[in-house]
Amino acid sequence: MKLSEKLHRDWPAAFFLAPSLLGTALFFFVPFLLVIWYAMVDNPVIMNFVGLDNFISLFQNQAYLQAAGNTLLFSLISLPLVVGLSLGLAIVLNGKLKARSQLRSLFLSPLLVPVASIVLVWQVLFSYNGALNTTLADFGFIPVDWLKSDSARFVIIGLYLWKNLGYNMVLFLAALNTVPVELLDSARVDGATAWQRFRAITFKYLTPTLLFTLVISFINSFKIFRETYLLAGDYPFEVLYMLQHYMNNMFRSLDYQKLSAAAIVMALVMMAIIAVLFVVEGRSGRDLEES
Amino acid sequence: MVRETGLIQHLKQLKLKRRHLVREGAILVKSGLILALALVFVFPIVMTVLNSFMSSEEIVANYGMLFDQARNPWEMPADPELPWIAPTAHFKLIPDLVSAQQYIEILFKSTDYLVKFWNSVFLVLPIVAGQIFVGALAAYAFTRFRGRLAQIAFFAYIILMLMPFQVTLVPNYIVAEWFGLIDNPLAIILPGIFSTFSVFLITKYMRRIPRDYIEVAQLDGAGHWAIFSKILLPMCRTAVYSLAVLVFIDFWNMVEQPIIFLSDPLTHPLSVFLVKVNEGDIGLAFAASTIYMIPALLMFFHGEQYLVEGITHSGLKG
Numbered sequence: 001m002k003l004s005e006k007l008h009r010d011w012p013a014a015f016f017l018a019p020s021l022l023g024t025a026l027f028f029f030v031p032f033l034l035v036i037w038y039a040m041v042d043n044p045v046i047m048n049f050v051g052l053d054n055f056i057s058l059f060q061n062q063a064y065l066q067a068a069g070n071t072l073l074f075s076l077i078s079l080p081l082v083v084g085l086s087l088g089l090a091i092v093l094n095g096k097l098k099a100r101s102q103l104r105s106l107f108l109s110p111l112l113v114p115v116a117s118i119v120l121v122w123q124v125l126f127s128y129n130g131a132l133n134t135t136l137a138d139f140g141f142i143p144v145d146w147l148k149s150d151s152a153r154f155v156i157i158g159l160y161l162w163k164n165l166g167y168n169m170v171l172f173l174a175a176l177n178t179v180p181v182e183l184l185d186s187a188r189v190d191g192a193t194a195w196q197r198f199r200a201i202t203f204k205y206l207t208p209t210l211l212f213t214l215v216i217s218f219i220n221s222f223k224i225f226r227e228t229y230l231l232a233g234d235y236p237f238e239v240l241y242m243l244q245h246y247m248n249n250m251f252r253s254l255d256y257q258k259l260s261a262a263a264i265v266m267a268l269v270m271m272a273i274i275a276v277l278f279v280v281e282g283r284s285g286r287d288l289e290e291s
Numbered sequence: 292m293v294r295e296t297g298l299i300q301h302l303k304q305l306k307l308k309r310r311h312l313v314r315e316g317a318i319l320v321k322s323g324l325i326l327a328l329a330l331v332f333v334f335p336i337v338m339t340v341l342n343s344f345m346s347s348e349e350i351v352a353n354y355g356m357l358f359d360q361a362r363n364p365w366e367m368p369a370d371p372e373l374p375w376i377a378p379t380a381h382f383k384l385i386p387d388l389v390s391a392q393q394y395i396e397i398l399f400k401s402t403d404y405l406v407k408f409w410n411s412v413f414l415v416l417p418i419v420a421g422q423i424f425v426g427a428l429a430a431y432a433f434t435r436f437r438g439r440l441a442q443i444a445f446f447a448y449i450i451l452m453l454m455p456f457q458v459t460l461v462p463n464y465i466v467a468e469w470f471g472l473i474d475n476p477l478a479i480i481l482p483g484i485f486s487t488f489s490v491f492l493i494t495k496y497m498r499r500i501p502r503d504y505i506e507v508a509q510l511d512g513a514g515h516w517a518i519f520s521k522i523l524l525p526m527c528r529t530a531v532y533s534l535a536v537l538v539f540i541d542f543w544n545m546v547e548q549p550i551i552f553l554s555d556p557l558t559h560p561l562s563v564f565l566v567k568v569n570e571g572d573i574g575l576a577f578a579a580s581t582i583y584m585i586p587a588l589l590m591f592f593h594g595e596q597y598l599v600e601g602i603t604h605s606g607l608k609g
Contacts, residue, residue, distance in 0.1 A: 023485030031462030116565030
């Protein structure tokens, strides 16, 4: 078939894309251009172009810096934890086990709990007057104000792990299924130890999923602030003050300049991470094909 | 001689059996440990459901002073006027007396909860249906076109899909203001419908269908709509079900959008309202949460395979 004929036959398929393309353009892409514009003017009404001034003042803003720092620290601690633990869990669940699928369901169940119930349960457990302190006091320990001290950071990391382990575990379970069993078997016959087999074979097949899971976990770490926000309010104890709190507060005061600048910085960070992911994934993909 | 070999065989079998038992035992122990960990994961659901059957008196006796931050419970124990109210919360799972009091209150006495439950339904169902429909259509286009331009568009969709809430809410807000949609549920529904997650997932499925199906249909004179609706979409049934479960669960729990877009608390979904219930009446909060969990739990029990499938395929390269 000639190209022109093929084009003539296929082009109506483009109509199928139209609703989605129009919708995303209208609700996301076009207004995002306006966000970029807002970030570079001094005032949404008068609109004097000020270049990068808003970004400079954002990076000098104490609240923003604290929020960004807390967020970064949270990610640095919780991302390796969640990826490592969910991978470990997936490996165990991939082995011989009783009631495997039921166990998997139990680990997925946190996805179903309404945010408010999570918050309520967490409050019952970790409030100063909460059940954990009552139990600790029964054993003679001194009660800790879990949500209003440095330990709040760990409470939130626990919450995040609890909510995301199951999801990541399912991702890893699927990836473990793609590892060719014959390869593992022949390596065993050749005398490779379990760790050697994992590092040389399993890990290679897991790399794309590993990277994807990192990105998903990073995105989901932004979602966990929903719980943090409901748990501790607009102005929580300082270690819990995250980028989301900052942006929510800017929403409330309708400070478009700071809001837009902060959204753009966040988008840029996201894109940088995605770009790194693609580069690394491309490289590991090549490794896989060559081996 | 004959008897001896019989004995040796018997011993060998015993040894094998023992080894088998040891292995089985190890698996059981491992399963038990994992189960213990898994129980930590279901604990909030179990606690919420069980506590929802407590009477108000029992709730007060267990959790009474939870939100009373004013006084230091560790220095000032029970209020002498109200000795039955616990100054600090206690773990308690099984109610002393099973009571339907909280449910009666929610279902028959106060209309607030039901109104908000339906608010949730009317917000979430259009999003689920709309997002799948728009996504399936777009997936067809991305299945037919795989040239450079299409790949660039698809890549932009993935980036959009990966953007955190905090980034996309700002453009959404600007558009809602343009069209005067603030305080209108459409401000939440429309961006939800055009979220690109469904495009991504269905495209991944559809692109894996062999091209022969399309070409044979085309030779038979089938148009685009027929190929899409009669051949490709039915083959992506799993993706559609998976999406229904994933998108439903995601939006059923929404909190940020209603707070930002809907100023009238009457129009809020139950997911937001529950938070306010928490502080007012813990007993009601447990029961309301339990009711709110039912649709998600039903979807989970009937569609867990699709949930798993959906998560899986969002992660595999395709």
